[in-house]
Amino acid sequence: MTYEFLVASAIGVLVAGGIFLSLRARTFQVVLGLTLLSYAVNLFLFASGRLVLGRPPIWDKAVSEYTDPLPQALVLTAIVITFGMTAFVVILALRSFLETGSDHVDGDTVPCDSQDGTADQAQKADAP
Amino acid sequence: MTLADHLPILPIAIPALAAPCALLVMRRRRGLAIGVSFASCVAMLGVALTLLVLAGDNTITVYALGEWPAPFGIVLVADRLAAMMLVLAATLALITLLHAVITHADRKGWHFHPLFQFQLMGLNGAFLTGDLFNLFVFFEVLLIASYGLMLHGQGSARLKAGVQYVIVNLVGSSVFLIALGLLYALTGTLNMADMGLRVAAVAPADQGLLRIAALLLVSVFALKAAVAPLHLWLARTYAVSTPAVAALFAIMTKVGVYALIRVVPQVFGDSAGAAAWVPAPYLFPAAMVSAVIGFAGVFVARNLSEQAAYAVIGSTGTLLIAVAGWTPDSLGAALYYLVHSTLAAAALFLVADVAARRRGAFAGNASPGPAFAGRSMVGLMFMAAAIATTGLPPLSGFIGKLLILKSVAALPDWGWAWGVILSTTLIGVIGFARTGSAVFWKRADEADPAKPAATRADWAAPVIALALLAMLSAGAGWASAYANAAAAQVLDPAQSARAVLAEGAQ
Numbered sequence: 301m302t303y304e305f306l307v308a309s310a311i312g313v314l315v316a317g318g319i320f321l322s323l324r325a326r327t328f329q330v331v332l333g334l335t336l337l338s339y340a341v342n343l344f345l346f347a348s349g350r351l352v353l354g355r356p357p358i359w360d361k362a363v364s365e366y367t368d369p370l371p372q373a374l375v376l377t378a379i380v381i382t383f384g385m386t387a388f389v390v391i392l393a394l395r396s397f398l399e400t401g402s403d404h405v406d407g408d409t410v411p412c413d414s415q416d417g418t419a420d421q422a423q424k425a426d427a428p
Numbered sequence: 429m430t431l432a433d434h435l436p437i438l439p440i441a442i443p444a445l446a447a448p449c450a451l452l453v454m455r456r457r458r459g460l461a462i463g464v465s466f467a468s469c470v471a472m473l474g475v476a477l478t479l480l481v482l483a484g485d486n487t488i489t490v491y492a493l494g495e496w497p498a499p500f501g502i503v504l505v506a507d508r509l510a511a512m513m514l515v516l517a518a519t520l521a522l523i524t525l526l527h528a529v530i531t532h533a534d535r536k537g538w539h540f541h542p543l544f545q546f547q548l549m550g551l552n553g554a555f556l557t558g559d560l561f562n563l564f565v566f567f568e569v570l571l572i573a574s575y576g577l578m579l580h581g582q583g584s585a586r587l588k589a590g591v592q593y594v595i596v597n598l599v600g601s602s603v604f605l606i607a608l609g610l611l612y613a614l615t616g617t618l619n620m621a622d623m624g625l626r627v628a629a630v631a632p633a634d635q636g637l638l639r640i641a642a643l644l645l646v647s648v649f650a651l652k653a654a655v656a657p658l659h660l661w662l663a664r665t666y667a668v669s670t671p672a673v674a675a676l677f678a679i680m681t682k683v684g685v686y687a688l689i690r691v692v693p694q695v696f697g698d699s700a701g702a703a704a705w706v707p708a709p710y711l712f713p714a715a716m717v718s719a720v721i722g723f724a725g726v727f728v729a730r731n732l733s734e735q736a737a738y739a740v741i742g743s744t745g746t747l748l749i750a751v752a753g754w755t756p757d758s759l760g761a762a763l764y765y766l767v768h769s770t771l772a773a774a775a776l777f778l779v780a781d782v783a784a785r786r787r788g789a790f791a792g793n794a795s796p797g798p799a800f801a802g803r804s805m806v807g808l809m810f811m812a813a814a815i816a817t818t819g820l821p822p823l824s825g826f827i828g829k830l831l832i833l834k835s836v837a838a839l840p841d842w843g844w845a846w847g848v849i850l851s852t853t854l855i856g857v858i859g860f861a862r863t864g865s866a867v868f869w870k871r872a873d874e875a876d877p878a879k880p881a882a883t884r885a886d887w888a889a890p891v892i893a894l895a896l897l898a899m900l901s902a903g904a905g906w907a908s909a910y911a912n913a914a915a916a917q918v919l920d921p922a923q924s925a926r927a928v929l930a931e932g933a934q
Contacts (some may be wrong), residue, residue: 396588
């Protein structure tokens with residue numbers, strides 16, 4: 301029971317963080333959010349074959365209980381796809397930032413936020 | 429096995445082989461890459477037509493990949509609907525490829541032809557597969573190719589829209605996977621036909637989960653189909669894409685519609701308990717809102733390609749109004765309209781490009797610009813495309829809308845459907861008339877005379893698309909009979925379950 305609770309709450313926390321970050325305005329945060337979301341999805345897919353402890357993932361006549369191997373194959377596929385997609389969206393976000401001068405998801409050309417500006421100035425003030 | 433037995437895998441294998449070949453020769457020998465690309469599309473069209481003929485007597489060809497029997501291995505299912513979509517995809521691919529080559533759009537980047545082939549591989553795979561997880565994989569294949577194609581030609585406008593498009597679809601993919609995980613946990617299978625049989629046995633305590641899974645899956649398909657309120661990504665993405673690519677993307681929203689038509693009757697049919705016909709209460713109003721939003725967008729658009737993009741949303745909405753009835757008649761009408769609206773949207777994007785290429789700095793803006801050579805002819809093509817899109821006679825849009833109106837008249841909410849379809853037609857007609865008269869009739873004398881593209885070769889692709897629409901209209905009897913038979917086949921999931929699972933029993 302505790303094992304199920306642990307996995308379920310981990311998925312829940314990851315999804316919550318993923319959704320929160322995906323709704324941010326900056327591409328970097330959105331990319332992180334999508335990554336968290338994909339971790340959550342992978343864990344969820346893995347758990348969709350039920351959580352079984354210490355059993356082989358192969359059906360055999362000698363074994364009475366086994367872990368469903370199919371979700372593991374599904375997770376593997378999903379990991380590969382999301383990894384490729386994440387790499388792509390990182391490059392795309394970077395390229396978009398370099399060409400448009402804005403890292404906002406909606407593409408507004410705000411050179412930098414007032415918040416960042418003050419942070420930069422604060423750093424400059426600290427530097428010397 | 430003879431070669432004929434391997435027919436269903438060919439629409440996936442041909443582009444999968446053609447793409448790397450095109451990639452290898454693209455840099456040095458562009459002519460060869462174009463040749464590979466065209467040969468692949470022609471071969472796909474040939475295979476698709478053969479499958480169409482084979483499916484014509486209601487047989488369902490089932491192809492077990494690696495000879496793994498059906499519920500355990502992945503199967504490809506070539507029935508009437510799949511064959512129809514394959515023919516549509518291959519035809520559209522040939523038209524858009526022709527336009528891309530003639531207008532040199534494929535020279536704006538190195539990888540147009542390989543990406544184009546991968547896009548087709550994803551589309552064909554999505555149309556053929558009989559396995560839900562495999563459907564997800566092919567969705568990803570077509571999406572990642574579409575990211576590349578959408579960004580083809582670069583430019584900051586494309587990058588901005590591209591970031592949104594990619595992020596929206598990544599979230600969609602996550603939701604798709606969650607739905608698949610739930611469905612697998614509940615039914616223990618991913619084969620659509622098998623799942624359709626097993627949903628009836630889901631425990632009463634799990635009915636809520638089943639309903640959630642079904643709704644999540646349907647919302648992913650609705651996102652791909654750009655149904656309101658999930659349509660916001662489409663207009664900007666399509667409007668800034670390279671026109672030949674946007675014309676190919678006309679079929680991308682139809683993939684979402686196809687997935688709905690395929691999965692809902694098969695898996696969430698009458699026996700699915702809490703998930704039986706799960707999108708029914710939501711799809712109809714959402715479709716009507718999309719139709720209104722789409723044609724309102726057509727009305728207010730200030731750019732020809734933006735207008736075409738909104739026309740895609742509007743026609744998908746009209747299409748889904750018919751789909752939401754889930755009766756053989758309405759689904760048959762929807763399938764006829766699906767073929768028509770894909771070709772019409774493609775024609776609209778291509779004509780917009782032909783006009784924009786001749787207008788210099790004015791491009792596709794719906795404002796009076798310089799006169800250009802062949803203005804009346806391009807104007808006529810625009811008028812034909814607009815007539816097709818809005819559904820005026822004599823082109824196939826009229827027949828499609830007539831069939832839809834006739835079939836939904838039997839439904840309880842037919843008044844709403846008629847009102848929305850007829851009023852959006854009017855709004856669309858006014859919108860197209862407005863942009864058409866601004867672009868093709870009025871002239872801004874102070875504007876510099878644009879240097880026209882000297883050749884008329886780029887008329888070819890839109891003219892072919894319009895000719896196909898005329899043929900669809902002339903052959904409407906045959907086409908709608910085929911569509912009705914396809915709809916009847918889709919709404920009889922037991923038939924395809926028998927075919928798929930019998931293959932496994934051998």
